[in-house]
Structures are given as structure tokens and as C-alpha cells.
Amino acid sequence: MPIVVEQLVILRDKLRRKAQAGRDIFHLEPLTLSLMNDIIGRVVFNAELGNQTAGSHPLSETMIRQLGLKFAINDVMDNLGQLNPFRKFSTWNNGRILDNHVRDQINKRVTAFRSAKVQEERDAFKSILDQALETYYSELGRRGSDPVDGNFMKMLCSQLRLFFFAGYDSTSAAMVACCYLIWKHPEVLAKLREEHDKVFGRNLAACADMIAENPAVLNSLPYTTAVIKETMRLFPPASGIRVGCADLVLKGQDGTEYPTEGFLVQMNHFSIHRNPEVWARPREFLPERFLVVPGHELCPAKGAWRIFEYGTRNCTGQAFVMKELRAFLALLAREFDFQDCYDEVFAGEKVDLTNVDYEKAYLVEAGSAHPRGMFPCRISLSGYVPGELGI
Numbered sequence: 001m002p003i004v005v006e007q008l009v010i011l012r013d014k015l016r017r018k019a020q021a022g023r024d025i026f027h028l029e030p031l032t033l034s035l036m037n038d039i040i041g042r043v044v045f046n047a048e049l050g051n052q053t054a055g056s057h058p059l060s061e062t063m064i065r066q067l068g069l070k071f072a073i074n075d076v077m078d079n080l081g082q083l084n085p086f087r088k089f090s091t092w093n094n095g096r097i098l099d100n101h102v103r104d105q106i107n108k109r110v111t112a113f114r115s116a117k118v119q120e121e122r123d124a125f126k127s128i129l130d131q132a133l134e135t136y137y138s139e140l141g142r143r144g145s146d147p148v149d150g151n152f153m154k155m156l157c158s159q160l161r162l163f164f165f166a167g168y169d170s171t172s173a174a175m176v177a178c179c180y181l182i183w184k185h186p187e188v189l190a191k192l193r194e195e196h197d198k199v200f201g202r203n204l205a206a207c208a209d210m211i212a213e214n215p216a217v218l219n220s221l222p223y224t225t226a227v228i229k230e231t232m233r234l235f236p237p238a239s240g241i242r243v244g245c246a247d248l249v250l251k252g253q254d255g256t257e258y259p260t261e262g263f264l265v266q267m268n269h270f271s272i273h274r275n276p277e278v279w280a281r282p283r284e285f286l287p288e289r290f291l292v293v294p295g296h297e298l299c300p301a302k303g304a305w306r307i308f309e310y311g312t313r314n315c316t317g318q319a320f321v322m323k324e325l326r327a328f329l330a331l332l333a334r335e336f337d338f339q340d341c342y343d344e345v346f347a348g349e350k351v352d353l354t355n356v357d358y359e360k361a362y363l364v365e366a367g368s369a370h371p372r373g374m375f376p377c378r379i380s381l382s383g384y385v386p387g388e389l390g391i
């Protein structure tokens with residue numbers, strides 16, 4: 001968590017400068033993407049990518065470009081584009097460049113792993129890559145001076161690519177959705193701030209250190225957790241998919257059987273999370289539904305909230321994500337006010353919103369599902385704690 005807090009403080013300071021500078025519209029999403037790239041760069045590679053401070057890192061840039069290319073090439077609305085050999089080549093070529101960046105990171109950590117200096121680092125913090133190397137080099141008969149085997153390198157490279165992508169994009173989308181929904185619901189914002197006062201005290205400046213020194217404090221935020229869950233219920237950044245097979249026959253509530261052999265089965269979180277058969281008042285933003293006791297009309301049906309999916313392939317990062325999002329809200333919710341500017345930015349736009357529950361920040365596919373338009377907004381200092389932070 002200290003790494004997360006360190007990066008969140010950089011974001012908070014940037015937002016503070018924006019809030020103090022005036023009321024210009026800006027897009028929040030590029031800032032949360034940079035934040036999450038920097039956090040996940042440390043968590044996955046133990047690398048300081050510096051997107052927030054020094055500008056876009058080539059690894060982050062190539063990853064983001066790869067997502068764009070992949071989604072363009074898979075765009076079902078663009079059949080002709082899919083036949084374009086140049087696109088296929090660009091995707092392959094960019095994928096190759098991405099692999100090279102990942103390999104560079106691996107090689108750096110292999111070198112560090114072998115040096116005496118890293119022994120101290122190892123005790124302090126182990127990235128996912130560091131742990132993989134430690135396991136690899138601890139295998140019987142392998143010496144620290146051995147080069148990394150080609151097959152292992154290939155496998156490690158693709159696993160780390162997955163971790164890097166999974167670790168930044170969806171969390172960034174969830175952060176943006178939180179800012180959109182919470183500030184649209186003043187009653188929710190008020191309760192959230194009240195909980196933060198209770199847990200962290202009224203000294204905003206102390207909050208970051210409190211979390212970095214004692215991350216367990218984030219477990220004392222039930223209302224904040226409910227707000228995050230409710231946000232992701234309505235704005236799910238991901239979903240799940242499985243290959244069907246002969247012995248997997250799904251059964252509907254009315255008893256109808258659905259064989260899956262020869263099909264891919266998608267757990268579509270957007271539809272499941274808004275299904276009136278399993279959620280009371282499904283279109284309303286009601287964090288309380290995650291706090292009521294079983295039997296209450298708002299209590300979610302078992303298995304209805306599937307944001308990280310269930311079973312052996314569920315999300316590896318879920319506990320981490322929930323901590324990151326709690327820390328994000330704890331650091332920002334009391335200091336700032338966000339105001340979404342969709343109506344100004346998309347003024348005069350003729351779009352049929354009936355298929356997206358009339359939601360102007362509807363989700364679009366861009367790696368994970370993101371609120372559209374990169375969240376155009378204004379920010380101001382809330383003045384919630386008078387006398388704090390020069391307010």
C-alpha cells in the first residue's frame with residue numbers, strides 16, 4: 001500500500017493544482033490511467049515508470065497503443081477494416097515492441113536479482129516479476145548465474161503483459177465511474193465523508209500517512225466499500241467468458257436447459273447487474289444494498305454481484321483493487337468536488353440512449369469498459385474541512 005499511497009498523493013497534488021487554477025474542463029481518465037500505470041509498473045515489474053511525473057513511459061504508451069489496435073481489429077462494426085492487412089501488421093509489430101519492453105523489464109530485474117544490493121530490496125518489496133524469478137531460481141539444480149530459459153521467458157512475458165493490462169485499465173475505469181456517480185449523489189457523498197471523518201479524523205493532511213503506515217485501516221470503511229461495489233455494479237469494467245462443453249448445461253430459473261457445447265459463454269456483468277429479477281430498484285445508485293441484512297428487499301441475490309467473477313479463474317487482483325479504490329476515495333472525497341461536464345461537452349449530440357438506460361456516461365469498450373468521453377469534468381476544492389490545505 002505505501003506504493004499506492006505515494007502515487008495517489010501525486011494525483012491528489014495534480015488535482016489540487018487544477019482545482020486552485022480555475023474551473024476549466026479537463027478529462028479525468030488520462031490522469032487515472034497514468035496513476036494506475038505507475039502503480040502497476042511497481043507492482044508487476046518493480047519499475048518506476050514515472051507516467052505521472054515525467055510523461056508517458058514507452059512501455060505504457062505501447063500497451064495503450066496495443067489495446068487500441070486490438071479493439072480496432074476486432075471491431076465487429078467494421079468488417080472492411082478487419083480485412084486490412086496493414087492493421088494486422090501494425091498489431092503484430094506493436095505486440096512485438098511491447099514484448100521487447102516487457103523483456104527489458106525482466107532483464108533489469110534478473111540483473112538486480114543477482115546483485116547483492118537487491119537482497120535488501122527483496123526484503124522490502126517483491127513485485128510479481130521478482131516473485132516469479134525467485135521461484136524460478138530456487139528450483140533444484142538452477143544457479144543464480146544461469147540465463148533465463150527461452151521457454152520460461154516467453155511464458156513470463158505473456159503472463160506479465162496480462163498482469164500489466166489487468167492491473168491498470170479496469171481499476172482506472174472504476175475510479176472514474178466512482179467520481180461520476182458519487183458527486184451526482186450528494187447524499188452518498190455526505191455519508192462517505194462522514195465515514196472518512198470517523199476513521200481518519202478531520203485532519204485531511206494526515207490521511208495519506210495513516211493509510212501508508214497502517215493499510216489495515218482501509219478495512220474499517222464499510223460504507224466506502226459499499227459505494228465502490230455499487231459503482232461497479234452499475235459500471236462494471238470487465239466481464240467473464242468460458243468455453244462451453246458437453247457436460248456444462250446451464251439451467252434457467254424456469255427450468256429451461258441451455259447446452260453450451262460449441263459455444264462461448266459470456267457472463268455479461270452489465271446485464272446481470274441491472275437485471276430486475278435479481279436486483280431491487282436496479283437502476284438506482286443505492287450503496288445501502290450492500291449493507292442490509294439478508295431478507296431485506298435490497299439485499300443482493302447470491303452470486304448476482306459478479307464483478308470479479310467466481311471460481312478458480314476469478315480475478316487475482318480483487319483484494320488489491322478494493323484497497324486501491326478505498327484509498328483513492330479516502331484521499332480525494334473530502335478535499336474535492338467533481339462536476340461532470342457531459343452536457344456541455346456533448347451538447348447538441350443526437351444519440352439514442354435508450355439501450356444504455358439513458359446513461360450519458362455510458363460504458364464504451366476501450367480495453368476494459370470505460371465511461372465514455374474520458375470523463376470531462378471540472379474540479380474545485382470542496383471546503384469540507386475549513387482551514388485545511390489553504391482552503
Ligand code: HEM
Binds near residue numbers: 171
Ligand atoms: C476494477 C478492477 C478489476 C476488475 C473489475 C477485474 C475483473 C476481472 C474479471 C471479471 C476477471 C475474469 C475472471 C474470470 O473469468 O473468472 C479478471 C481476471 C484477472 N484479473 Fe482482474 N479485475 C480488476 C483488476 C485487476 C488487478 C488490479 C489485477 C492485478 C494486479 C488483476 C488481475 C487479474 C488476472 C491475473 C486475471 C486472470 C485470472 C485467471 O485467468 O486465472 N485484475 N479480473
